[in-house]
Every structure is written in structure tokens, then in C-alpha cells.
Amino acid sequence: MTVNAILAVEESAPETARALLGAMLEKGVVDALLVPWQLPAEDSVAPVLIHDPARLAEARVWSPVMPINAARAVSNLTATGNKPRLGAVLRPCEIRALVELVKLEQAALDNTLIIGLDCPGAYTVADYAELKRDGIDPTAELLSQAADASMTPHQGYQFRQGCRICERPVPEGAHVAVTLGLFGLEEGQMMVSASDGVAQTLELEEAGEPAGRRAAVNRLITARIQARDAAFAEFRERVGDVEGLLAEFSTCIRCHNCMINCPICYCKECIFRTATFDHASDVYYRWADRKGVVRMLPDTTLFHLTRLNHMVTSCIGCGVCTDVCPSDIPVATIFRTVGEKTQAIFDYTPGLNLEDEIPLAVFREDELGGLGERDSHQFQVVP
Amino acid sequence: MAQFEPRIIAFLCNWCTYTGADLAGTSRLQYPPNVRIIRLMCSGGLDPVYVLKSVVEGADGVLIVGCHPGDCHYQSGNYKARRRFAILQSTLDMMGFEPDRVWLRWISASEGRYFADTVTQMVEFLKEKGPSPLKGVGAI
Numbered sequence: 070m071t072v073n074a075i076l077a078v079e080e081s082a083p084e085t086a087r088a089l090l091g092a093m094l095e096k097g098v099v100d101a102l103l104v105p106w107q108l109p110a111e112d113s114v115a116p117v118l119i120h121d122p123a124r125l126a127e128a129r130v131w132s133p134v135m136p137i138n139a140a141r142a143v144s145n146l147t148a149t150g151n152k153p154r155l156g157a158v159l160r161p162c163e164i165r166a167l168v169e170l171v172k173l174e175q176a177a178l179d180n181t182l183i184i185g186l187d188c189p190g191a192y193t194v195a196d197y198a199e200l201k202r203d204g205i206d207p208t209a210e211l212l213s214q215a216a217d218a219s220m221t222p223h224q225g226y227q228f229r230q231g232c233r234i235c236e237r238p239v240p241e242g243a244h245v246a247v248t249l250g251l252f253g254l255e256e257g258q259m260m261v262s263a264s265d266g267v268a269q270t271l272e273l274e275e276a277g278e279p280a281g282r283r284a285a286v287n288r289l290i291t292a293r294i295q296a297r298d299a300a301f302a303e304f305r306e307r308v309g310d311v312e313g314l315l316a317e318f319s320t321c322i323r324c325h326n327c328m329i330n331c332p333i334c335y336c337k338e339c340i341f342r343t344a345t346f347d348h349a350s351d352v353y354y355r356w357a358d359r360k361g362v363v364r365m366l367p368d369t370t371l372f373h374l375t376r377l378n379h380m381v382t383s384c385i386g387c388g389v390c391t392d393v394c395p396s397d398i399p400v401a402t403i404f405r406t407v408g409e410k411t412q413a414i415f416d417y418t419p420g421l422n423l424e425d426e427i428p429l430a431v432f433r434e435d436e437l438g439g440l441g442e443r444d445s446h447q448f449q450v451v452p
Numbered sequence: 453m454a455q456f457e458p459r460i461i462a463f464l465c466n467w468c469t470y471t472g473a474d475l476a477g478t479s480r481l482q483y484p485p486n487v488r489i490i491r492l493m494c495s496g497g498l499d500p501v502y503v504l505k506s507v508v509e510g511a512d513g514v515l516i517v518g519c520h521p522g523d524c525h526y527q528s529g530n531y532k533a534r535r536r537f538a539i540l541q542s543t544l545d546m547m548g549f550e551p552d553r554v555w556l557r558w559i560s561a562s563e564g565r566y567f568a569d570t571v572t573q574m575v576e577f578l579k580e581k582g583p584s585p586l587k588g589v590g591a592i
Contacts, residue, residue, distance in 0.1 A: 432531035
């Protein structure tokens, strides 16, 4: 059972949230917290692990910046060994990534409390730093729009690409123990929904679901779905054939940032970082002989096509890949567009719940009946 | 002008399909020589990267063959191959490459004739379709 409580916000919602997190540590709801924390230069916020409530002073819940998908941090903190009870403050896309990682056996939730946030959107790390250095308070700006969830970025700036097309801005699922909500609430209010046990310890009183919340959230989701579908359509138009495909990755420099920062790409040894692609010198000359020209170093298109085939069914659309691409390739749009179709084959929504099985980890004897049969190339066996 | 000869890379599973291809050979069944066979222990052991490498290198067609569903030597390898193939088809389609150049077929050890017919069918199909759009582009 969940308790929906409304807390009065005195100074600011982030401050109220911080006090609540402090109470969680002090009252033993959790032994440690993974929480966004302002770095000393004050122009960025990164997740930190805290044991001591006194160090929560620099915690900054709802700062619109995401330098890493914190699901990776939760994976590091829960994958092995004995762990104390961890409270992880996460955005919805980080929660979705964590759900996939749990199913991929790279993280564990048995001693973890997920504290989800209504997500107002985020700027790139560079944009956030610039705004802060210019003396702007990006958090306060966005939170002031939370009542009707209109979510417009600062004049002259855009949200991250992943955020612009994100249609799941609120935490979902039974695995989310606590939600800190802002959408649809009146000025001076913050919502906390928590499971019974936690609510009791924190002395939260049932106040019912805030009246304006559902409408506000739906309005935001509708706007985002429109943006998402427009992005998908634009991609399909642009990459409809081989020329389009090659052009899309023409500026890729093989830094592998997208793969390294993707929360779902968990392989400790990606094939593209192994000796498989360390060819002997004479091999390149032979290829050049046969093909006329060989890009040095080769296999750029192969890298992206392979990464798609390996992980697109679990892509939760956080968009960190686009953030970190030095060539501004819209990797998030590519993966989400291809993801829409491939996930639909199995009726799978990544990150939604722990019960749905990873498409590549299971199979059914009775499915995809047309594939492999005589003459199957003559029909569109896959939508 | 010389007729275009398609180049097909075929991934055959050891137990059913490769044996079926052997049967075609020992039975002296004629089929076009355009296919380059790569033997795996199981179709379930085929990582999409190998199919994609063939595609990117300009193979006109790729043939993935395994045991019939229910007959996999390792119980479930072909079921996994089937799922991976579905995703592969979808990604190839979305990324501008014609998905009907990559075929999945179930061919058993006793189906030597069917193997020969499949290769013949694919060569004819590809001759009509023309060379891979990635030909000449190289692995860039």
C-alpha cells in the first residue's frame, strides 16, 4: 500500500527533499544514500554516496543536469558483496535503466530503496555549467513551472535531446518505493508517496493524490509524444537507404563514448575493444588491393549496427549517448527509433517492470512462426 | 557484359545443416557455386556481428541456416537464432539495407535437395535484385 503525502515547502522543494532524505538516514530507513550533489565549483551536480547526514548539505535534488546515468552507480553499489541498505535518488530514465540492469544481472534491488523523482528535464552538462556561471538558478526556474508541467527551457537553451522526446517523466512501477513529486501541485507543496513501512517511519500522513497531478502529467506526456514521433519520422525520412545510413555516421570518430556511457552497454569487454579488430598489418593492404580503398580505421558502420543489434531492445532512451558524442550524432534518436520497432516485435517496454523478460534472454517455442520457413523472404514476416 | 554473380555468405549449423549440405555434395546434386559456407556448431551461436560484417563488406546475400525448431542439437539454439534474426531484420530495414537479402532457413541433415534448392533459389533471387547497395563502399 502506498501513502500519498503532501509536504509544505518552506524554502524550496529541493530543500524539503533534502530534509526528508536526512530523516531517512537518521531514522535508519536507509544506511546510505546515492544522491545528486553539488560539486565544489558549483557548476555541476554529480551523484555521490553518503553515509553521514551532515554531508547532505550539498545535496541538490532536481538539479536539471545528468552527467551520468546513475543506474550505473547503483549497479556498482549493488552488484557484488554484502551491502548496507541503499537509498538511490533517481530520475525516471535512471530507474528504467536500473530495471534493465537488474534483469541483466548487473544490479540488485534486494537491499535498495528506489527514491524516484518527477523529472522536470535536464540540460547538457556544458549548458548547465554555463547557466550557473551566468548566475542563473536553472532548478528554481524549472520547478516554478511544475504546477502545470509546461517545462520550457531557459531562453536560448534547449533541454537534452533525450529529454525533449521523453514521454515517461514520472517514476513508474511497483519497484519504486518512494516518489518525490512536483507536477500538478500548488505553489509551496511537494508530494511524497511512499510504501507503508517507510511512510510510517517518516511520519507521513495520507492526503490523497493531488487533484491537478494527473492532468498536468498527461499534458506533458502528450507534448513529449508529439516531439518524439516527429523525431522518429524525421529520422526515418533521413535514413531510408544506404546513403542515408552512411551519412548518419559519417562524422563518427570511434571514440566509443556512446557505448561507454550507455547504462545498458554493460559488457566489460566489448568486442570492438578486443583484438578481434586488431588486424595484422598485411591484412589492410590486402583489403585495399581487393576493395580499392579501406578507411583507416575501418568498421565504423559495423560498430553502430552491431551495438543496435546487441542492445536496442533494452534501450530506455536516457539519451546520454547523444550528450557525450563529440560529433553531435543524434545517437539517442537513432536508437529510440529503431528501438520502437524492435521492441514492438516482442511487445516489450524496457525498464517498465521487473517481470517482463529481456527479449534476447528468452524465447518461446511457439512464436515468430513465419521466420525460417520455406519462401519466408517473400513476405514481411517482421513488422 | 558479364552477368552479375551474387556472392552469398552462408552460416550453417554443424549438426543439421552442414550435414545436409554434405548430403547434397555426396549425392552430386548440382547447385550454383556462389555460396561461401561458414560452419558453426549451432545457429544459436551466431552473433549478429558476423552477419553485419558480411553485409557491410558487400555480400549480396547472407544465408543463416539451422535445425528445424524442436530439433536443435543443443535444444534451444535455433529459437535464440530466430529471435536474433527478427531483431536483425528490423534493424537492417530501419537502417536502409534491404532485409530480404538476409534469409533464415531451417534445413535438416536429410534435406540435401532442399539445401541445393535454397542456394539455387537465393542466387536467382539475387541475380534479379542486383548487387548489394553497399558494394564498392567498402567497410568504411
